[in-house]
Amino acid sequence: MSFDFAVILAKAPQILAGLGVTILIWVAGTLLAAILGFLVATARRYGGRLADLVLSVPVEVIRGTPFLVQIFLLYFGGPYIGLRLDPIAAGLLGLTIYGAAYYAEIFRAGFQSVPPGHSEAADCVGLTRMQTILHVQLPEMALLVLPPSMNMAVILLKETALLSLITVPEMTMTVQAIGSQQYAFVESIVVLALVYWALVELANFLGRLAERRLSTYSA
Amino acid sequence: MTQPAISVRNVSKRFGDTLVLxxxxxxxPRGQVSCLIGPSGSGKSTLLRCMAFLEEASAGMIEIEGEALGFSEKDGKRRRQTAAELRRTRSKIGMVFQQFNLWPHMTALGNVSMALRRVRGLGRKEAEARAMAQLVKVGLEARAGHYPSQLSGGQQQRVAIARALALEPTIMLFDEPTSALDPELTGEVLNVMRALADEGMTMVVVTHEIGFAASVGNNVCFLDHGQLLFHDTPETVFAAPRHPRLEQFLDTYLDRGAQMLR
Structure with missing residues (x-):
C-alpha cells in the first residue's frame, strides 16, 4: 500500500473552495464571538446584579456542553421553534454563540485586570462610562486578553471541522468527500491536518505581531 | 459669609458593620488649603473620596459650591443623581491619587489631553496645546511624549496633577499624593502643590507630610476613628496641641525629626 497524494491534489480547486468557507466562517464567527462576548462581559459588569445573574446562565450552559451537541440542537432542533437556517448560517451562528461564551470570560478577566483607580481617574475627569470602557479599560486590558483571545481563535478554527456534520460545505466535508470518492481516505485526512496546522501557525504569527505592537508602552 | 467650596453635612459612611466616618x-473655605491628617484608618481618605463621590456616603450630604454631589434631596428623600448630573457637579473637582492612576497606554500628553478631547470635545491640536500648557506648569514639557512606565514616581504624580488641572477645576483634592514616593521625590510634588496654593487654588489634601500641612495649610483637620476631632489653623493645632490624641499622633512625627514644628 502506498500513499498517493496526487489524486487529492488534483482536486485542489474544490479544496480551496472548502478552505474559503472554513476561513469565512472562522474569521466572521471569531470576530462576532469576540464582539458579543465583550458586550456580555460589559453587561455583566455594569448592568447590575440581575443582568450578571441572568447572563451567567447561557455562558455556563454553553461552556458546559459540547459544541457538536450545540450545533445539532441549533440545526436539527431549530426548526421546532421556527428557526430554519441553511447550514452555513447555522454554522456561523453556532460558532459565534459558542465562542462568545468563552470571550465573555476572557473579557471578564480583562476588566478585572484594570486597576479600579484607573477608572476612577476617568470618572473624575468626566469621561462617561462608555468612554472609559473604550478609551481606558479596553486598551489597557488588550495586552492581557490578546493571548487567550488568539488561543480561543485557534480553538474555534478547529471546531469548524465539526460543521461538516451539519453539512456545511467547509474544508473537512470537502476533503473527506474527495477522499472517499478517490479511495484515498488517509491521504485526505493528512492533507486536512496540514492545512489546519498551517492556518493555526498563521494565526499564531499574527497574534505575536499584534502582541509586539501593543507592548510598546509596557516597561 | 461667602459660600464654602465644599460643605460636608452629617456625613457618615459604613463599610459593612464598620462605621468609618x-x-x-x-x-x-474657598481659596485655602485644608489638610486632613490623622492616623491610618482614621477615615481621612474615605472622607476625601466622598468629596469626589468615589465613595458614596451612607448618610448626610456633600455640596460642591452649593450644588449637591451624588445625591439630591427632594421632599426629605435622598435620590441618587444621574450620571450626567454627577459629571456636572464633579467637573468642579480635580482629583489626585496616591497611586497616580495614570493610564499606562497613553503618553503624558495623552493622559493630560484625554478629557480635553473626549469631554470638552476639542480637536487634537488644541487639546494637546492646552495639555502642554499644563505640563509646562508642572515642569514636565520635556517628558510629554513619555509613557508613565518611563517616568519616575514624582514625575508620574506631576503628570497626574496636570491631568486633574486640564479641565480647570476650582477645587483640587489630593489623596496622600506623596505617600507612594521615595522621600527624595516628594519635594518636587510638594513644590508643584505649593505653587498651586500660591495661585489661590482651593485644595483639600490628605497627607502625612506634617511639614507641608504646617507650612502651606490654612486649616488642619484632625480625624481619628472616623471622627473629626477638631479643625483649626496649623499654628493652633501644631504649636499647642491640647487634645491628648493629637499630641500622641504628633509625637510619632517628633520621633522622626520634625521637632522644628514645635
Missing amino acids: KDINLEV
Missing part, C-alpha cells in the same frame, strides 16, 4: 461636619 461618624457624622462629619466640615466646611472647606
Whole structure:
C-alpha cells in the first residue's frame, strides 16, 4: 500500500473552495464571538446584579456542553421553534454563540485586570462610562486578553471541522468527500491536518505581531 | 459669609458593620488649603473620596459650591443623581491619587489631553496645546511624549496633577499624593502643590507630610476613628496641641525629626 497524494491534489480547486468557507466562517464567527462576548462581559459588569445573574446562565450552559451537541440542537432542533437556517448560517451562528461564551470570560478577566483607580481617574475627569470602557479599560486590558483571545481563535478554527456534520460545505466535508470518492481516505485526512496546522501557525504569527505592537508602552 | 467650596453635612459612611466616618461636619473655605491628617484608618481618605463621590456616603450630604454631589434631596428623600448630573457637579473637582492612576497606554500628553478631547470635545491640536500648557506648569514639557512606565514616581504624580488641572477645576483634592514616593521625590510634588496654593487654588489634601500641612495649610483637620476631632489653623493645632490624641499622633512625627514644628 502506498500513499498517493496526487489524486487529492488534483482536486485542489474544490479544496480551496472548502478552505474559503472554513476561513469565512472562522474569521466572521471569531470576530462576532469576540464582539458579543465583550458586550456580555460589559453587561455583566455594569448592568447590575440581575443582568450578571441572568447572563451567567447561557455562558455556563454553553461552556458546559459540547459544541457538536450545540450545533445539532441549533440545526436539527431549530426548526421546532421556527428557526430554519441553511447550514452555513447555522454554522456561523453556532460558532459565534459558542465562542462568545468563552470571550465573555476572557473579557471578564480583562476588566478585572484594570486597576479600579484607573477608572476612577476617568470618572473624575468626566469621561462617561462608555468612554472609559473604550478609551481606558479596553486598551489597557488588550495586552492581557490578546493571548487567550488568539488561543480561543485557534480553538474555534478547529471546531469548524465539526460543521461538516451539519453539512456545511467547509474544508473537512470537502476533503473527506474527495477522499472517499478517490479511495484515498488517509491521504485526505493528512492533507486536512496540514492545512489546519498551517492556518493555526498563521494565526499564531499574527497574534505575536499584534502582541509586539501593543507592548510598546509596557516597561 | 461667602459660600464654602465644599460643605460636608452629617456625613457618615459604613463599610459593612464598620462605621468609618461618624457624622462629619466640615466646611472647606474657598481659596485655602485644608489638610486632613490623622492616623491610618482614621477615615481621612474615605472622607476625601466622598468629596469626589468615589465613595458614596451612607448618610448626610456633600455640596460642591452649593450644588449637591451624588445625591439630591427632594421632599426629605435622598435620590441618587444621574450620571450626567454627577459629571456636572464633579467637573468642579480635580482629583489626585496616591497611586497616580495614570493610564499606562497613553503618553503624558495623552493622559493630560484625554478629557480635553473626549469631554470638552476639542480637536487634537488644541487639546494637546492646552495639555502642554499644563505640563509646562508642572515642569514636565520635556517628558510629554513619555509613557508613565518611563517616568519616575514624582514625575508620574506631576503628570497626574496636570491631568486633574486640564479641565480647570476650582477645587483640587489630593489623596496622600506623596505617600507612594521615595522621600527624595516628594519635594518636587510638594513644590508643584505649593505653587498651586500660591495661585489661590482651593485644595483639600490628605497627607502625612506634617511639614507641608504646617507650612502651606490654612486649616488642619484632625480625624481619628472616623471622627473629626477638631479643625483649626496649623499654628493652633501644631504649636499647642491640647487634645491628648493629637499630641500622641504628633509625637510619632517628633520621633522622626520634625521637632522644628514645635
